[in-house]
Amino acid sequence: MGRRLPARFFKAPTEKVARDLLGKILCVRTRAGVSRSRIVETEAYLGAKDQACHSYRNRKTDRNKAMYLRGGHGYVYFVYGMHFCFNVVTRDAGMPEAVLIRAVEPLDDEGVEPMTNGPGKLCRHLRIDRRHDGLSLTRRDSPIWLEEPKAREIKKETIHRGPRVGIDGAPEAKDWPLRFLYEGNRYVSKKPRPRSM
DNA sequence: AGTGAGATGGCCT
DNA sequence: GGCCATCTCACTA
Numbered sequence: 001m002g003r004r005l006p007a008r009f010f011k012a013p014t015e016k017v018a019r020d021l022l023g024k025i026l027c028v029r030t031r032a033g034v035s036r037s038r039i040v041e042t043e044a045y046l047g048a049k050d051q052a053c054h055s056y057r058n059r060k061t062d063r064n065k066a067m068y069l070r071g072g073h074g075y076v077y078f079v080y081g082m083h084f085c086f087n088v089v090t091r092d093a094g095m096p097e098a099v100l101i102r103a104v105e106p107l108d109d110e111g112v113e114p115m116t117n118g119p120g121k122l123c124r125h126l127r128i129d130r131r132h133d134g135l136s137l138t139r140r141d142s143p144i145w146l147e148e149p150k151a152r153e154i155k156k157e158t159i160h161r162g163p164r165v166g167i168d169g170a171p172e173a174k175d176w177p178l179r180f181l182y183e184g185n186r187y188v189s190k191k192p193r194p195r196s197m
Numbered sequence: 198a199g200t201g202a203g204a205t206g207g208c209c210t
Numbered sequence: 211g212g213c214c215a216t217c218t219c220a221c222t223a
Contacts, residue, residue: 169213
């Protein structure tokens with residue numbers, strides 16, 4: 001097993017956590033065993049001041065209350081009637097900021113067509129759903145946690161930073177460069193699907 | 198390549 | 211009632 005990320009990691013400023021999560025290993029335990037995948041795309045959501053964030057102006061509802069937990073918890077919500085999105089809560093309790101995990105590269109399944117290149121698709125593939133909302137990611141017995149990569153899982157890739165996806169309804173925040181990804185990585189979201197031959 | 202709509206349901210004012 | 215931190219397919223050209 002790699003070394004688990006400690007609670008301290010998630011308390012840092014959210015933009016830093018979003019960038020530093022690139023290359024870290026997302027681990028999910030199911031009946032079948034533990035699946036490990038490498039994070040290749042994230043977005044930061046900055047709480048009260050961020051119009052695109054569910055906790056804009058400190059809004060707190062039953063849906064988003066997990067965002068108010070201490071950094072190192074999971075926040076999972078349901079969108080568009082059919083998809084779940086997985087986020088990592090950051091900062092201290094009462095500061096409702098989080099990082100959306102948008103894409104991962106499976107380490108168990110190498111060479112398989114990308115099925116984890118988008119926030120909804122990766123939740124479906126990894127079987128993440130509302131049962132995981134509010135879960136601690138740092139407790140020993142948690143079914144989801146994060147690890148440092150092992151030596152052979154470390155790759156040198158270029159980080160691209162740009163505006164977030166799908167938030168046109170938030171004009172004042174839509175251009176904030178809070179999306180981080182590995183440039184050219186084949187598991188990053190929103191790539192054109194394979195051309196016919 | 199770019200645009201648009203449908204699926205589908207819970208959340209929020 | 212309208213809006214969504216999505217995804218896929220059909221259509222234009």
